[in-house]
Amino acid sequence: MRLDKAVTLNGMTRSEARKAIAAGRVSVRGGIARDVGMQVEPGDVLVDGRPVEAPRELYIMVNKPAGVLTATEDGRQKCVSDLLPEDLRRRNPGPVGRLDKDVTGLVLMTTDGQLAHRLISPKWKAEKTYLAKCEGRLTEADIETFAHGIILSDFTAKPAMLRILEAGDDASTAQAILTEGKFHQVKRMFAAIGHPLTALSRTRIGCVTLDPTLQPGQCRELTVEEREGLMELCGLKE
Numbered sequence: 278m279r280l281d282k283a284v285t286l287n288g289m290t291r292s293e294a295r296k297a298i299a300a301g302r303v304s305v306r307g308g309i310a311r312d313v314g315m316q317v318e319p320g321d322v323l324v325d326g327r328p329v330e331a332p333r334e335l336y337i338m339v340n341k342p343a344g345v346l347t348a349t350e351d352g353r354q355k356c357v358s359d360l361l362p363e364d365l366r367r368r369n370p371g372p373v374g375r376l377d378k379d380v381t382g383l384v385l386m387t388t389d390g391q392l393a394h395r396l397i398s399p400k401w402k403a404e405k406t407y408l409a410k411c412e413g414r415l416t417e418a419d420i421e422t423f424a425h426g427i428i429l430s431d432f433t434a435k436p437a438m439l440r441i442l443e444a445g446d447d448a449s450t451a452q453a454i455l456t457e458g459k460f461h462q463v464k465r466m467f468a469a470i471g472h473p474l475t476a477l478s479r480t481r482i483g484c485v486t487l488d489p490t491l492q493p494g495q496c497r498e499l500t501v502e503e504r505e506g507l508m509e510l511c512g513l514k515e
């Protein structure tokens with residue numbers, strides 16, 4: 278791309294771009310550039326030391342600890358945004374959906390509104406996996422009930438997959454896979470089958486599994502494979 282065209286990517290008109298170039302405000306790979314027609318990669322061009330391209334979107338996974346709100350700010354309580362390093366937080370990524378304050382595990386945060394919207398929309402059926410600890414012994418009948426959908430007071434939860442990992446007389450552990458995420462949905466589904474939850478954690482959203490090396494409270498940017506997997510799942514892959 279021509280240099281003057283690349284400079285317009287930051288919002289300048291072509292004539293403003295040419296004036297900025299003539300004034301020596303534009304550099305390409307570290308050197309002042311004065312030839313308006315030189316061929317450049319936009320990523321190499323700075324105006325007044327700042328990149329001309331809009332910063333790329335941010336995609337982050339957070340391992341949310343209990344006691345933290347899934348929000349960007351709150352006057353008094355700690356939020357998932359407070360767990361991000363300052364340079365990422367300043368770019369204002371928002372959480373994709375919500376985990377209750379007492380629920381732990383995977384929260385995705387992004388500046389990409391379209392992806393966020395599709396990941397929480399039932400239309401795109403992005404699976405979320407939860408690890409649930411509940412009271413009492415889970416049985417095959419509970420698996421069947423989940424698979425048929427559960428009638429709750431204000432809506433019917435869509436069919437979901439329940440996999441029992443451990444069943445004891447007093448407590449059981451299971452994996453639940455849902456494609457929707459209404460308010461307190463997993464807690465309400467377990468309560469409705471007579472097994473109130475004692476702990477809940479999210480371990481997966483679509484193709485993104487919570488990185489086991491992330492301690493509670495830690496975060497990292499998604500890898501290219503994770504990001505592209507989500508894009509593909511949501512029909513956004515170019």
Ligand code: URA
Pocket residue numbers: 375376377378380458460461462463464465477
């Ligand atoms: N279901 C719940 O009940 N709570 C959550 O935070 C997420 C899913």
